[in-house]
Amino acid sequence: MKSIQMNHAQKGFTLIELMIVVAIIGILAAIAIPQYQDYIARSQVTRVVGELSALKTSAEEQLMRGQTPSGDGDAVGFAGSDLLDETNGFDLDFSAGGGAGTITGTLGNNASAAVEGAQVILSREADGSWSCVIDESGAPAGAWDNSYAPSGCPVSS
Incomplete structure (x- = not known):
């Protein structure tokens, strides 16, 4: 009888293929x-x-x-808000009179570490x-990026 030899196809992956995928x-x-962390910081602000x-x-x-x-x-x-500092996260001050005042929120609590401590200040003029x-x-220091600020609320200089 004649012996029939079959060529078996490769089964599985080689080590180099797996290393390429991991890389x-x-x-x-x-x-x-x-990029995702920047997106989270921007969305929180x-x-x-x-x-x-x-x-x-x-x-x-x-x-x-x-x-x-x-x-x-x-x-x-x-x-x-769970994004504002729990102790000093919100301030409402219209004591200047004449309708002038501010609404201030300090990021903290569940906010991203990159924006924690930054303040959003809404000011009303008389x-x-x-x-x-x-x-x-x-x-x-070094964590804040000006791109976190929305276009209608710029970073103070």
Whole structure:
């Protein structure tokens, strides 16, 4: 009888193929993880700006009624935020009179380490105009990137 030899196809992966795949995944992770962390920091700052901006309506209403918004966040209907510092994360100050005042939020608590300590400051002038700035001086040195600030709320110089 004649013996039949069959060629068996390769089964599984070689070590070099596996090493190439691991290297590609490592390179992708090295690029993707910092980009994702920047995205999280940007979205958190934008979220705090939005949460504080929502309070302008209540402050305006109180000013139109001749009242001065004061006290804690309850005065303007602020329900709190897990991105603001638990102890000094929110400040409402309209004591200057004439309708001028500020609503300030200090990032902390569950905020990204890159933005922790930065302040979002909404200021109202006596003429009724509002402005927004971000004071990044409280953020860890070298951690803050100006790209974290949304376009309508620039970083103060």
